[in-house]
Amino acid sequence: MTSCIFCKIVEGTIPGEKVYEDDHVIAFMDIMPVTKGHVLLIPKTHRENVYELTEEEAANLFKAAPKIANALKEEFQPSGMNLLQNNGSFAGQSVYHFHMHLIPRYDKTDGLKVEFNTKVEQFPMDVVSELATNISRRLQE
Ligand code: 5GP
Ligand code: ZN
16 A cells, blocks of 8 residues: 555545546646646656656656646636646655646736746856756766
8 A cells, every 4th residue: 555645646545636647647636726727747657756757757747748738728818837846855845756736827926936036146157057067968978
């Protein structure tokens, strides 16, 4: 028996307001929606976070994302849409089964505040360039 709440939703042992399902993923309503139409998209296979996803699992998730986003857009006519995905408690993850939030946005006073606190001087372009070199080196390994 799994203790993962989202695996239980996949198995149907606890209820979930499902909006989409295929062989690889399901999407269901968030139990504590931050805005009207807040949906979670998850792989059916238990994966804790983005680091654990295979390329195929990631592709299956993103294959479904535009379909669900378009259904939300058509249904609710939001002003915008955030796709949000947290990895690790420091980043705000509270359920340790990979999930992507699809959050329709309506106005500045709705339930979500996403803000970049950009400090330009912190990362001068020569530093950014070095960071890019180091990251891309890892991606070629
Ligand atoms: P996180 O903070 O991990 O990115 O997001 C977890 C999300 O899962 C939260 O938005 C929370 O409301 C939602 N959630 C937690 N438990 C349940 C549940 O049992 N059912 C559903 N549908 N959503 C849940
Ligand atoms: Zn799980």
